[in-house]
Amino acid sequence: MPNTQNPRSRPKQGKGSASGLLARRRQTLGVHSPLFYDEPIALVSGEGVWVTDVDGRTYLDAYNNVPHVGHCNPVVVEAICAQASQLNIHTRYLNSQVIDYAEELVATFGAGLDKVSFTNSGSEANDLAFRIANQRTGNTGIIVSDFSYHGNTSLLADVTTALPTRNGLSDNVRAIRIPDLDAAGNDLSSALLFEKGIRELDAAIESLNNEGFGVSAFLFDPLFSTEGLCRLPDGYLQALQQRIHAAGGLVIxxxxxxxxxxxxxxxxxxxxxxxxxxxxxxxxxxxxxxxIGGVVTRAELLDEFGAANLYFNTFAGNPVSAAAGRAVLQVMNDEDLMANAQSTGSGLKDGLEQLAARFDFVSAVKGRGLFFGIELLSDPKTGLSAPAVTKKLVENMKSNNILISKVGRHETVLKMRPPLVFNKSHAELLLEGLEASLNNI
Ligand SMILES: Cc1ncc(COP(=O)(O)O)c(C=O)c1O
Structure with missing residues (x-):
């Protein structure tokens, strides 16, 4: 474990310091470019589950899912460098790296999901998925959860419910509440919550039909992570899919x-x-x-879309991106990272549940694998509201050199979602840090 103490006696000063970078960022990127923490961290390097800031202080990264196989994973770095020094080019030429990756990626799917179109981001992928759905169904109506985020294109801004956007929802969009058995104040049984959720869905479908939009797609995150990791009533998603299909729409x-x-x-x-x-x-x-991002779908859907629309994307699925993607799959496989997510995750969840039982302002531990949420309540002892407790904990964890964040409708869920190479010793450090921070509240 790296030394998490700051080896310097005084924080760095000047234009390369955290405060200097913050001022320069505001000057150039504007004051609304979002950052984490009251005092944002200026990071300079990363390795595995660790990141280090300009002052030489090292943090345990229990938040970032993008460095999936670890920060600066040498296999990924080497693959990117090797391909970049051989060839990088746009996507209208044949290249084996790109085809190899496409084959390896679709092989991870079943049930006829065997075609891929690469994109540069998750937003582009969802945008393209909407276009494919619209092409197939001829409909324009979209259903999303009422607290979700799926990207930043103009089409996706029209369906964003978890962040402020200028226009709010478009007329062709309906937002439904996803039933969550753990939601604060929920006293309905699983069966009643299921019925309530399906009634709301049926009303959304009916209203899209009545207003002439029809149903094009239901777009959802299977973990409902922005919503705060909902615990669904049994059978809810299957019933939802049946209804979307019956209404002529697609499920994304x-x-x-x-x-x-x-x-x-x-x-x-x-x-x-x-x-x-x-x-x-x-x-x-x-x-x-x-x-790099991507859309995986069935042949007939991609063919139908492609026949009517020439979809060209300069950078998406270029050889260097494909090399990075292949390296991620390779490391996942070589290091059996899915099994690690399961074993480290289940041990961590047990530890979180034991910890949660000792604090009366913790109401539920949520999540699976290496994605956790801890739902917090207001603290009667200190009088802090639930969002204030959550924010304080996130800041306090940072003081203990651990990065986590918060999520959920009222930002009352602590969010932990580390790189997949997070192991049992990292999990212990996270639990120790959380215990100290919870005591500190
Ligand atoms: C569930 C989900 N979908 C899509 C996106 C958009 O991805 P990107 O930022 O790569 O465009 C995000 C980003 O936070 C996301 O969380």
Missing amino acids: SDEVQSGFGRTGEAMWGHELSGLTPDIVTMGKPMGNGHP
Whole structure:
């Protein structure tokens, strides 16, 4: 374990210091470019599950899923460098690296999901998925969860419910509440919550039909991570899929958060609920930080879209991106990282549950694999509201050299989602840090 103490007696000063970089960032990127923490961290290097800042202080990274197989993983770095020094070119030429990756990636899917179109990001992937759905169905109506984020294109800004956007939802969009058995204040049984959720879905479908939009797609994150890691009533997603299909729409599983073995139990999040989506989108961990995303779907859907639309994307699926993607799959396989997510994750979840039982302002431990949430309540002893408790804990963990974050409708869920190389000793450090921070509250 690296030394997490700051070896310097005084923090760095000047334009390369954290405060200097913050001022310069605001000057050039503007004041609204988002950052984490009251005092943002200026990072300079990373290795495995560790990142180090400009002052030489090292943090345990229990938050970042993009460096999926570890920060600066040497296999990925080597693959990127080797391909970059051989050839990088746009996507209208044949190249074996790209085809090898496409074959390896689609081989991780079942049920006819055997075609891929590469993109540069998760947003582009979801945008393309909407276009494919619109091409197939002829409909424009979209259903999403009422607290979700799927990307930053103009089409996706129209369906964003978890972040502020200027126009709010478009007329052709309906947002439904995803039932969560753990939601604060929920006193309904699984069966009643299921019925309530399906009634709301039926109303959304009916209203899209009545207003002439029809149903084009339901877009969802199988972990419902932005929503705060909902615990669904049994059978909810299958019933939802049946209804979307019956209404003529397609189901798009956004695996930007839940894919690539994050849950430990399956390569793709949708597999856990036993449904087969029509389209799967992906991004973030796909290139370990190198920008690449993708859409995986059935042949007839991609063919129908491609015949009517020439989809060309200069950088998407270039040889260097493909090399990065292949290296991620290789490391996952060589180091059996899905199994690690499952074993480290289940030990960590036990530890979190034991810890949670000792603090009356912790209401639930959520998540699976290496994706956790801890739902917090207000603290009667200190009078702090639940969002204030959550924020304080995140800041306090940073003081203890551990990076985590918060999520959920009211930002009352601590979010932990480390690189997949997070092992049992890292899990112990995380639990020790959390215990200290919870005591500190
Ligand atoms: C579930 C989900 N989908 C899509 C996106 C958008 O991905 P990107 O930022 O790569 O465009 C995000 C980003 O946070 C996400 O969490």
